[in-house]
Amino acid sequence: MSLWEYANPKKFMQVSAGVLPWMAGLTGLCLGVGLIWGFFFTPDDFRQGSTVKIIFLHVPSAMMAINAWVMMLVASLIWLVRRHHVSALAARAAAPVGLTFTAIALVTGALWGQPMWGTWWAWDPRLTAFLILALFYLGYIALWQAVEDPDTAADLTAVMCMVGSVFALLSRYAVKFWNQGLHQDSTILKVGEKDPIAPVFYVPLVVCIFGFVLLFVALVLMRTRTEIRARRLSALLARERLA
């Protein structure tokens, strides 16, 4: 029994069909508890008022926007090395989800930034980096759609994802260099250091982050299942044409 057995499309469909409802339920539970707790049962910040509560959407989606790209990179590498089709399709399935998280992070950031910094948009390094990340997602999705042969598309997008990852990192440091910015540093992993996030916010925030991770996994599982079905369909059609 090897881990790679789950890369077999048939096995993947069986297992994911069983896991998906539980995953969806758990996602709903986590997000429901986390968001309601965060929105209604935490105090207003003494400086930021109730605006601070946007953190419960902003931070998890920003984290997942990056993690989704990392997951795509790993899946692309698995495809290039081991040629598991499910892996390539999972990368494809994750891209629009990642793009959506990026968009949520940008929009909630603008909504948060307006009252705090007095502007909807600032060319702050973090914001700029996310905008560039969104462009990478767009290019990746467009390449998948433009190339007709599915294996060719999988190979090309995998190469693009690898090269893109390097350049996304470079861009991240380039924009840091380019402008020092308004955005505060991330405080999530700084409990115990100076100026940490207050514990009243911390616990519901962690629940929300778990919820977003689960949401991502559930959406990717669901979309991968759709991709596998679509792939199966086109394979059947191709076979029919050939016969």
Added chain:
Amino acid sequence: MEMVVDNLGVARGGLTVLEGVRFALAAGQALILRGPNGVGKTTLLRTLAGLQPAVAGTLRVPPESVTYAAHADGLKAVLTVAENLAFWAEIHGGGDVQAAMAEMNLTELRDRRAANLSAGQKRRLGLARLLVTGRPIWVLDEPTVSLDQASVTLFAGVVRAHLARGGMALIATHIDLGLEEAAVLDLAPFKARMPVASGGGFDEAFA
């Protein structure tokens, strides 16, 4: 110098189209491939030329010995006949451009731009490229398209001369080239059988 193909399977668009292809070609031999449209002649030839990987079987050819000619001749419209040939000659380490032009009856056209050649003349130029590569194994996909009868005879003579020099040729064609000495391989028997769909299951390749 020998080309050996054993139990070869080739795929197009992720689907195996030919399987179990086997033949051997020794110096001075030619093989003509036949088969209905869509059977996978082009796919097989591209695999033999090293442009795409085989999905099964073995393909033994000496390294850097194959040159390939297909529907597109790889000509640049703004370069002259001589310049086009000289480029490919130099890329392959310097073949004899003059001799190649003479053999394919192109000497008079040497300073004409490829843009101003007729379809048949372009084809002849494309085939003259084979001579300047200096490679022994010619893999040709429908080489006689848009050639007139006289040019077909001329080309058959060039192939025969190539074989006499110890070369080899693999030609997919529908017309009779007049190469009586060439063996003929019908590809229809190697058509891949469709795998039977097993009760809604998914196999690794989805097909």
Added chain:
Amino acid sequence: MKALLLRDVRLAIRAGGGFGLGLAFFLLVAVLVPLGVGPEPATLAKIAPGILWVGALLACLLSLDRIFALDFEDGSLDLLATAPIPLEGVVAIKAFAHWLVTGLPLTLVAPVLAVLLNLPGPGYLWLVVSLLAGTPALSVIGAFGAALVVGVKRGGLLLSLLVLPLYVPTLIFGAEVVKRGASGTEVSVPLLLLAGITAGAVALLPFAAAAALRVNLR
């Protein structure tokens, strides 16, 4: 190798497209921006480094799809792939040829256009230096993008979408060199970073591009 370089340069000069077109586009940018922004010398001097770099970058982008698409369509790429040169070498040479007919001319005319945009005196040297150091990266990154989309019909727009995000670090450091040069501050840090990106791209991207080409040819 030399034959391929000579052929690509000769094709670019004879066919006209790309070569002059990029320069004309660069000129247009330098003319249109003051018309849009206004003739204020101080304003123009402030935005000149960025405009010149963005203009050069977009002019470079115009001719990218010609790097491989023409050879793909007429079958030359198949023949080059079976030729005794490694495909990585083909990519590197073709990117170099692209740089010779776009990046280098853009670098040479940039000081002239900088006059139109009222670039402050000390910036001229650094404009040329930064473009010399940065435009090779634009050509190599562009060749990688062109290799990805070579099989896509009308892939021009897709190519821009793929390549422009990859140009971000080069643009930032390149424009920063000119900006600092124009204001007379130390330029070595962004210049070294720019040169580092170019060196890395030139060393590694031909392999990725060749891999993409092989996938597209099969």
